Amino acid sequence: MSRYSKRMEHIRASEIREILKLTQRPGLISFAGGLPAPELFPVKELIEINEEVLKNHSNQALQYGLTEGYGPLRKAIAKRMEKVHVKTHGENILVISGSQQGLDFTAKIFLDKDDVVLCESPTYLGAINAFKAYEPKFVEVETDEDGMVMEDLEKKLKENKNIKLIYVIPDFQNPSGITWSINRRKKLVELANKYDVVIVEDSPYGELRFEGEILPAVMHYDTQDRVIFLGTFSKTLCPGMRIGWVAASKEILNKYILVKQGADLQSSTITQMEIARFMEEYDYDGHIEKIKEVYGKRRDLMMDTIKKEFPEGIKYNYPEGGLFTWIELPEYIDTRKLALKALEENVAFIPGGSFYPNGGHENAFRLNFSNMEEDRIVEGIKRLGKVLKEELHQ
Template identity: 40%
Template sequence: MYAFSNRVETLKPSAIRERMKFMSKPGAISFAQGNPSPETLPYEALKSISAYMFGSNPASFLQYGLTEGYTPLRLTLRERMQRRFSCGEDFDELIIVSGAQQGIELACKMFCNEGDAIVCENPSFIGSLNAFRSYNVQLLGVDVEPDGMNIEQLEETLKKHSNIKLLYTIPNFQNPTGVTMSLEKRKAVYELAKRYNVMILEDNPYGEVRFHGEDIPNIKSLDTEGIVIYVGSFSKVLSAGIRVGYVLAPLEVAQKMVVVKQSADVHTNLFAQVLAERFMNDYNFDGHIAELQKIYGRKCDLMLSCMEEGFGDRVSYNKPEGGLFIWCTLPGDIDPARFSTQCAAAGVTFIPGNMLAISPTDCTDAFRLNFSTPSDQQIVEGIGKISAVLKAL
């Protein structure tokens, strides 16, 4: 009946958002989401900051703000990016966006015409893939290995296609695989992007959520040529609901993104920006990060322990050093669709791998488990239910 535009005609709902609708069943356990743990949300601190804001100068955040973002927050983030991650050259600018998702979408809008191509890890974050699809770009998948992108495959892809505009990667605790790209591969990705004149879109929502191992420099820290657009977020370290993200990019890119953002939402929620800035400066932000790292490390170890006991060697899976997800692969003698259906019938859901792949025929034998959102009791019970289905099959 309705003639939608070519850009959105073939778009489908987010698999994760749709699955969330089916979790109203009493007693149902979801490993499908990627929300922060309620244990990590600083309720009292945010309540106190909010009361202070409304009691001091509410007009300062109830009016329109700058499209670039709240200046004190931008300065605080710029300083932290330099101090914590050694990111940000003199030619870079930092702006605030409405969640990292907006930064990713705006980058695609800025650089890609219809028919252009974007190189992505396969599988990858469904929100980014759908944003790219909305601009009718060609998605070129590169397999994810235990230490990150397959570099040989990446180079072949860059050689073969002349219309690649962006190289999208989640190098830290990749969603959905949980894989962390090695420093060697980060350097190789940067050199290839430089050689083939392709901008890198580095998505780092989980970088602060490392609970095992040592930090690896971000790709943006290698950027001496101005070819990396870095996207960060408060969603996993403060609150997903405030929808505050940020982009660190070469000045010309950041300035163009500001113009494009003006036509989207004028500016990011100013109250949420002030809230984030006050929390970073008035509270022990580093201590808060350390505490949530402990929580996620404990929850991940608990899920892995339950999987080791319940799955045995029937299912292969990674052991992430951070992030929110564990990527699992089924043995060849189990039908993935039947497995997923029977788990849902048993009262536990997760995201099948092909829903997170570039093509629905990819990653059909895999599934993603989230350990941040469920309680410890739900982790134990949920993995027990999956284990029972595995044994039955």
């Protein structure tokens, strides 16, 4: 008998976290991580806030608090969700330690061994890893530039038993950069209602739209309390503080609260108080505008340089927001090998195969454009273009 549980056989190191270790090497141009631009972190504001919170509220800020989260933060988050057209209340929000924790909790709450998760193809690597610990089956649903293909979704809803979750990232998807159309969002809710399945809407980037209007979240179309929304401050404020949230009906949220209690009691009290104050007393809107401006320029520059420097025979998408774009190469290219060649040129990206829970698709890769400054984006894409030209039969 193994000393470990059976579930441990399914848990592998995330390729992203392993590559991130490499990217700490100096001089590397990294398009690998999903790292925000550190020069945009609101440092001066956080120093002020921390001092105010500790000077006036240390007894509360450094003490245990409620599992549900700090009341004013829950309220501020509920109000903020109006930006994605969701009407909700503080009591429907649980504060968690980054939305990754929400993925782990979701699996814990819903998945028994061999239950089915329907997901986009490709889908977020971190979700695959979090879910795998609970030994589900992943069924990938065909996904195009408007989201899951609804005919294929319905086919798979019909074909499979024990479907517990439909997991989607509707805005500026990680890794593909695509955004679901409004029609697909509506239809997704209709099908979930018809087949009585819970939808998990993972939305780390929803507010980071560089052009056009923010689209209503899938949760906006929910009529039967079946959408669970995962949000985070990692991309709009900073990831180092590890604060995110779950929004759900009270019945479902209560399950998350129970699981949170056993998992780590609560998220950091002081950090919650700080973020609440940042949202209430500082210019959070203005801060996000600044991020969008900088990332929008970086996106433009990356896409323009790709157009100029990458060889023919390559497909890529044009993300309207978020942090990533996605490159598809001819099928004979293995991007795991390509990644090693790119590293020789001091450029990093994440090979696409990791984003398919059932494997395959080694001919794509993900590029991040938020973390590198403009000249390094140009230089990095040029170097990648050179590597690609060597590898592709022209």
